[in-house]
Amino acid sequence: MGSKRATLAKDPQDVAGMFDMVASKYDLMNGILTGGLVKYWRKKTTQMLQIRPGMKVLDLAAGTGTSAQNYAKAGAEVVACDFSPGMIAEGKKRYPHLHFVEGDAMNLPFAADTFDAVTISYGLRNVHDPALALREMLRVTKPGGRIVVCEFSRPQNALFRGVYKIFLHTVMPLISRFFSSDAQAYGYLAESILAWPPQPELAAYLTDAGWMEVGYKNLTNGLVALHYGKKK
Secondary structure (H helix, E strand, O other), X not given: OHHHHXXXXXXXXXXXHHHHHHHHHHHHHHHXXXXXXXXXXXXXXXXXXXXXXXXXXXXXXXXXXXXXXXXXXXXXXXXXXXXXXXXXXXXXXXXXXXXXEEOEOOEOOOOOOOEEEEEEEOOHHHOOOHHHHHHHHHXXXXXXXXXXXXXXXXXXXXXXXXXXXXXXXXXXXXXXHHHOOOHHHHHHHHHHHHHOOOXXXXXXXXXXXXXXXXXXXXXXXXXXXXXXXXXX
């Protein structure tokens, strides 16, 4: 996704290890750093998936399973997939009824045309090759199935965008040092957010991967965006 994105890409094993370190406090930090907005964004993602009872949903970068739990409550058969063993171990303790699978988004351990929908929240920018991951998501989705990508994006208001950058560079490191066991990990996450492409560019990557009817919806002035599409 461009040279700037490539300079931030880490080895997949390094990223997995980073998330292993923060697994126990990951959801706590999400709530603190977003001021609780993550719950609202999670609700909107669930709505965008248009879940019906019995629908098979793949939740990638599922972490501890918090989002997958929402999809299960909505009636879906969920597979929570993550490449961090630490995240999966924590998730199994919290949600023992969910089906967790350790897997790489760039080489998914599932057959083609398996899921009615695939989704990834705050994880695509941490994948070494996001374009390959989008193609893999297309492969495992059934014809007519949906994709929903929930990711930090580009705030639309210039003033808000400036304040947001200050938050990422100054406030976020202070909070992470106080609450997290690995403040350096959140420094990397801040950099990855700032380097991530704006909404139209990410939409183009979905289209290039083969997704149809691609679009996006801004949440909280574009602080987060939901990108969506369908498989032909």
